[in-house]
Amino acid sequence: MQQTLITEDIFEFLKELEKNNNKEWFTEHKPQFKTMESKVKEFYNNILHMMGDHDDIEKLKMFRIYRDVRFSKDKTPYKVHFAGSFSRRGAALRGGYYLRLKPGESFVAAGFWEPNKEDLFRIRKEFERDSSEIREVLNSPALKKIWGSLQGDELKTAPKGFDKEDPNIDLIRKKQFIFVKNFSDQEVFSPDFKNIVNDAFRAIRPYFDLMSDILTTNLNGESLLDHSSQLK
Template structure:
């Protein structure tokens, strides 16, 4: 069975856009942009259908090529990537997925990018009590071979109200709880890239299940859902 692929023409266009990041060039080449964008959107939508076989996905968001330059020193008007996020459905499911297609910088990510302060505090309190269940998931060989180590921004020492000498401080001081997997250009252009991305996202599910359970219960394990 043939699957949608990211073509070399997509990369070629994005490389050209990076070198000619101005409105005149983009306007002239907009017909080609629409073709390459359609390729990416077909890929994203096909991935969505595969993901629905192992998770409940509420929304696919394809990010626009136009940059918001209002508060940026970099005034180049266009991104030189195609990207999309996949949101999990319902209050009982937490976390999300992200796919980024860019020459020399393609990756997938999954987890909790910027939890609100209540969720962040709840996660930290959980890690203050115990990280054994978390470690049993993320230290598993098959998981680590796919996703590597837990990533994300963190505070320098310890969050307010937490002991900087706590044995689990490396987890407690995190502000984001994400995993990232990078792909080479050759891997992105491979005919089975779609299946590999879906396989990676499927492998993150035990982590999502644990985090969803944490974020929908109190420290006594009692449900917070109606």
């Protein structure tokens, strides 16, 4: 597989696009964009290949440059970044990975962005009952060194049906369970950047393993998956 780097010219193009975010400019520079897009896609595919050593990834989804402006006050037609997500395979493997490349605002993220109401309730009930396992994972030196602390939107008080005085309310009131790691432009341009991204994704695995176990069992520890889905 061809090894591709994220180079300064890619970010220079994105900066120019931000200054000239209109259909006329983009149409004129579309051949240049397609060249940049091809390089970026190859970079993401490099990472996808590397992730096969430590996870089972079903697909890579690259997000389109075109913005959906129907319900947005911002009517500029194009995104000024590249982004893609990596989906884990099967019902037993939960969590997702994300990488965004943008001048001055590049980052990787991993975790659970928008859990459905059933998953969110299951997570909260687990943390209400016993938070020792998740706190052990979250406080792991190896994870904290790379990712820092758990992030995500949260309620100001307890969710309905939960005690606001619960000792685990700091976890229970969360609506998202994500980690984010930011990068400078120089880090992105580094020849080692794809290894840094892959190592970050590898380091999140203990968190994914525990959360997957929570989301595929009931409070008695009994599997919610049928046998066939576990074999996929």
